[in-house]
Amino acid sequence: MRGDFQSRLRRSLRRRDSARASIDPTEVEDFDQRVADEIDAELLEETPEDAIFLDLETTGLRADRSLTALIGILYRENDSMRLEQWYSGDVVAERRQLQRLQQYLGRFRTIVSYNGNGFDVPFLRTRWRWHRIADPTVSMESLDLLVPVRKKYRGRWSDCRLATVERELLGLPRCAQDLPGSEAPLRFQDLREGGPVSLIEPVLLHNRRDLMSLVALRKVLLGVTITDQEAAASGGQRHDLEAVCSPARNRSSKQEPS
């Protein structure tokens, strides 16, 4: 008596949305390269193969209403370092990238980041959960370099932002053209709304720069102050991603933006 539900449904949609233009998801190719030249042999040698350096650029700070627009990863592949930057312009693309990241992470033991415990990892976890993808980080370690930096230099420096650390510890001031991280969401939005890909080039550069710094910073921090084990002990939460990232703990141990 009810008629053919499918055809009714189809008709209801067609009539309502006949004029609707389909929006092309913004497809941007991966940015992928070897960065052997920029990392000297000694540094390469001291970087373990089971560590992956991670830095996200997102469309906003709240994981429940933002996308992981850019996933930047850097890892050692035999005798060179490999840097990959994966862009997603919408939720479907994000799903593919997150799925891919999940598979990638299986090959590594440690995620090295700057403020990863405070931002990148919980953000990813929320997004994975939203997409109903299993969270691969439960069996991984997190080396958040902000933790030792803060422990050692809080109060001595004006702030603990990565740029400051680079200047103070690595002797590498950022160039004037460096894009402030806060501007990235706007660039992504412009791109999504049809702007040229060149819009996000500064974001890619910034992300790449951050990742490269992490490699050097890891070494310096290990040399100057602490070993991996000490970093683990400091704050006691490095190896305990579950505790760090669970909503309750996360709120209480909320950290300032790096």
Next chain:
Amino acid sequence: MVFDLNLLNTTRGNRRNSPAEILEGVRSRLAGDDELVALRTLEPREAIEADEVPQLDPRLLEHLQSKGIWPLYSHQAQAMNSVLQGKNIVVASSTASGKTLCSTVPVLDSMIRDAGAHALFLYPTKALSQDQHRHLREFIDGVGLALETGIYDGDTEPVLRKSLRRSGRIILTNPDMLHTAILPNHGGWAALFSNLRHVVIDEVHTLRGIFGSHVACVLRRLRRICRHYGSDPVFIAASATIANPGEHVEKLIGQPVQTIEEDGAPRGRKHIALWNPPVIRRDDGTKSRRGPASVAVRLLPELVRRGLRTICFARTRNRVELILRYIRERARGAIDREQIASRIEAYRGGYLPSERRRIESQLFGGDLGGVVSTSALEVGIDVGGLDGCIVVGWPGSVCSFLQQAGRAGRSQEESLVFLIAGQDPIDQWFIRHPEALFGSSPENAVIETENPYIVARHLICGAYELPICAADSDLLGPQVVAMCTVLQEEDRLREEAGSWYLSGDEYPAAQVPLRTASEDNFTILEIGPDRIIGELDYVAAMVSLYEGAIYIHRTETFIVEEMDHINFLVKIRRTDTGYYTQALTKKRITVGEVWATKEGDGSSLRLAEVEVRTRITGFKKVRFHSVENVGYGDVDLPPLELDTVSHEIRLGAATLRAADRFGTGFLRSGMHGVARLFRDLLAIRAMCDPHDLDHHVEADVMHIYDLYPGGIGYSELGYEKHRQILEDVLEALVECECDAGCPSCVLPGSSRVESALEKEVMEYPYPKEATRWLIHRITGREEYEPDLSAVKAIEVESPGAPEPTLDARTERKIRKVARWKSGRRNG
């Protein structure tokens, strides 16, 4: 059943101005001899106390005892026990029977036991959540609990919003807000959804028809989000007394519920009077019934004068404005009358929130003696203990009537209720069958959970919240994957690895209204003072506001000077016109897929999908009071399309031939008569708002169809109950006291304004006889011999009562039809 006309004998009149005395006074001063057709006194009733009391936290118990709400009534204890055992329940008991406690107590009990527990309370209106929050807050503070609670709706301040999201333990909101603001932003509500123990749905009987069908989808989305965060709340619903509370709530939430229908609450004495305004002979010699509003205009100030704090309910907001306007006009010149009139205010949606709050608080505080209200104040609110209630015209359902009547006489005080019947067939049906108002078998709440128009829209909303996958089929329906596939073909969703995502960058919930037709509001700007005086939703604006239309706001008239469709702005100028405007429409129906057919007497019946095309061809100007036509205007709007389901009655060849001897005007007039009455009487059975249906006559076919895209199940019921409804039609016709036909039976009238009929039908003098002849044909009765020499029917143009600018039926009708327009525009 006995209707006692000598109330003074049965009530002790030892108090000055007791409701009974006032009723007697009204009867002798205002009402004509035959006008009060039924008086009935509902006698006081003793409380039934609970014998098995729930195990509550001592603090709660102590508070209940100290407040004198202990021992509990039987139904309260039963409800609390069930909730404490984790069962979904619906409590269906009378107004003011302490239903609120059935949810408050177990919810607070769980919060005392579990410091993380959260709860969500849903109310159908903002006014109700205001009121309930006050009570809840008092209760919580009385118990001495530190719980953050608050109302989250369109009026909530941003700062409070933020804190409620973060740390609110009990959130009070409405289904619309849940749908457009909370569910789509569930990430911000993680604390709530991770720990949601109870969902309380108040006035669940109001969640029926179109609104209810939408809310059923919203609640499925809610449950999906809860599951995502790992919670599985218990639902506690409260309903007025309807015939199917359990079935209704099970359909609504998609889970089994326990029904608690016994009612242990005591009640005060209540006098109910049914007032049928007299049929009067007009100057042109025709007869028609006086409008109910004109009675209310005299009655309300009289009750206020006698110290009865009274609420007067009218169906449309225009009628509310008109009643107040006439009361003020009548009072002019007499100081005492003006004083009374100044203590009467209007209350309706469409006012700015601040204006509404002011009126509410004055009413609570007693500064106001009476208010004229739309149904916004119908549910749940204890408006500071009112003594009297006037219901102007049939409010649409028995349930609604009892709710409105329940506004008066809280706290077991004696109270007085008037129902003033309109001339519509439904009103007159209840005048003939008053026992239906007091009997124990009121109405069924009907919802349709399979309307693709509704379901598909909520799937899109759901996909925004969380990708949809096959595992959701237990909540979203077994067809979820099939539906997503279709939505994908139509480019609304995209599939990736077994999950469906929204294909565009949109916020779909904002485009799916749950109860009004359109997605955008027009802002109404008064030129001159350049102030914003209100808002109107898109479709209502399209049919009631066009250049040249008259807008009524708080008894003042404004002319529409400009419609700015780009900025959604209507510019109006204050002007004293003396007339109001009414849209004229033309319709066409195309039949699509046929669902079912059967043979009837002298006719064949079909249930089919149809497309209805409506064009607004212009408008007419109608003078206040006299309802004279004083001119016409043009409107240039594209046609509005509605895809719906229709019950179609096609007359057989023999019937057509037999009608030949009376001329074409005869048959067409009869077809209109049958269709009009059929539609109204179907509305009683379908327990729906009669404005949810429409009819159309084309060639040899009568259509009675749902006024909602995809249909809501009403015309299906008409198809099933075809024969019984035809019997009701005949009864209404035979029992009507008019001569040749009137708006109470076969004619269009004040509240039955419809598409412009051809002259031939409009002027046909014997519509009642024609209708009766046709009914006899299509019910297999003996041929009826029409008397075509009787007194002529009254003119269609003189319905006799002051009427609003655009009557509710037309407004609703076009509103819904116009949905297509807004859908396209947004495409």
